[in-house]
Amino acid sequence: MSSFPLDLSTEILRRLAVKDVFRLRCVSKLWCSLIDTPCFRKLHVSLSPKSDPNLLAIFQEDESNLIKFLDLEFPSLLFPRIIPNQPRDDTNSILGSCNGLVALCNEHRRDKSVVYGFGYDPTTADYKLLKSAHFFYKKLPKRAQKYYNLHLCRALYWKAEIYSLKTNSWREISGCPFNCGLGGFDDVAGILAENALHWLTQKYKPKPVSLRIPRHQEIAGFDLVGEEFYSVPILECFYGAFSMTMAALDGHLSVAASYTNGCVDVWVMEEYGVKESWNKTISMMQEEVPNHLIYSINDMEKFKVFPLAYSRGGDKLLVHRRGKIFWCDLKSEEAEFDDGEGVLVDGNVEITTASLVSLEDYRSEIDGKTEQIVVEDDNSNNNEKRKISQKEQEARSEDA
Structure with missing residues (x-):
């Protein structure tokens, strides 16, 4: 790997998914040193939404210090994580x-x-x-x-x-x-x-x-x-909604407006800050809201619908409703909820993505440590250490 240009290695690795980057750490000492540097992690995260579209749904178990990660590609697999240094009753x-x-x-x-x-x-x-x-x-x-x-x-x-x-x-x-x-x-x-x-x-x-x-x-x-x-700015039709929820879909602001007749409209602001750019992506139907529940704040939660994310192909929308998450087909003009489908989750659901970002990078900056990429060549005849300054790496990130 010593003959492979370092600049080219950096450009290739920063465009790969997180799982692939971790696997490639074992290719050589050069790549391992490069991947483990704070500068490279910052470069990689600038392209991560494009290079790693895999999303994880995270939710909190009730009355516990356990959070769970759900890979949306494999919804049957849950990855529990215990919050460190946390009392059990918190x-x-x-x-x-x-x-x-x-x-x-x-x-x-x-x-x-x-x-x-x-x-x-x-x-x-x-x-x-x-x-x-x-x-x-x-x-x-x-x-x-x-x-x-x-x-x-x-x-x-x-x-x-x-x-x-x-x-x-x-x-x-x-x-x-x-x-x-x-x-x-x-x-x-x-x-x-x-x-x-x-x-x-x-x-x-x-x-x-x-x-x-x-x-x-x-x-x-x-x-x-x-x-x-x-x-x-919002549309006038939002004012008549029984309840509203918000989300970020592909980085765009989204609103799900639920009405008493059971209709749920999902809107996306395609051009941020422009009122006329609100676009309806899908209409869904749930049961009508009884009149005696219209002014009940507690019962209102049962009729809230939370859009979460688009599928990789962009033809489905992940929705959270009544303790379950499931996919809705965007091609259908009017989707209906099936309470028998979906994955059961506890509490609120947040969408995240895999990343190389580490809190240790910021702790080192707080401690006043200089940040440089130091990579070691694994050639036994030439154990040369090469350094790339932080300014050069940031310039590459801006050019990308």
Whole structure:
């Protein structure tokens, strides 16, 4: 392998799937040293969505510190993983996944009034965790007391903090400008799409608590690069939905709108930020929502549909509904749910992909270690060590 150009080896390896890259570590010392470097791992992740389309569904077992990985190519195989250094009586919720990294939150320590988001800033090659909390009036004004109960009062303000994995530190940013009213954010974990995090928000009209339905929904976005909040435009037909859920399909923002007549429409924003680019990909049918359940928040969960991912061929959509995940055919004009099919899962489901990214790479940066690729030639006659600077590797990533 000594006669094989190092630059060519790097370009070939960075375009392979993760499983293939791990197998090729045993080809030579040269390739093993190259693959194990932080610079190569960062180069590989820049192409991983294209080179490794295999997706894994991860979900949390109820009342345990065990998470399970489900290979969507082989749905009958489960790969359980125990969360290290975690007491048995502690449970965790999945806050998000990005480039193979999964963010978890301890349920016992999580404040219910806090929303989170986990994503990647490509301009700084940094992973960021957003934490935003709302605070309430301690005492309502007299003119507002006839409209609101104390525990349902309007949010006074939001305080947001962001964590940088690169610097291993928290810092405060400007708060959320959305007046979320009585409901606040529907989702605790933000949806990552287009280098931004997204949540569904609710707005209630100033009516008595018993008459606070209907509500007005909108999508709040947070740009991970500019670190600013903004509103994502939605269609008017979303306002009549009984419930809404969000997802990221092939990197695009997606919404599943469920209506009381049983219809579930899945929409994808093909051009981010453009209202007219919302495109309906599929309509599905489930049972109608009984009138006595329309205003029940607990029963509403039974009728929520969560789109997860497209199949490798792009002709099917993976859906999570009532504790099961199954495929829906996108070619059919109107799909129906079959509760007898699907794979049984516990809790919320997150989609991730295999990756070479390691937290150790960022810990070494925090410790101030210089980052270089050091590869050793396995030729017994010439045990030469060659180095490639970090700037050169980053330049290759930008050119790609």
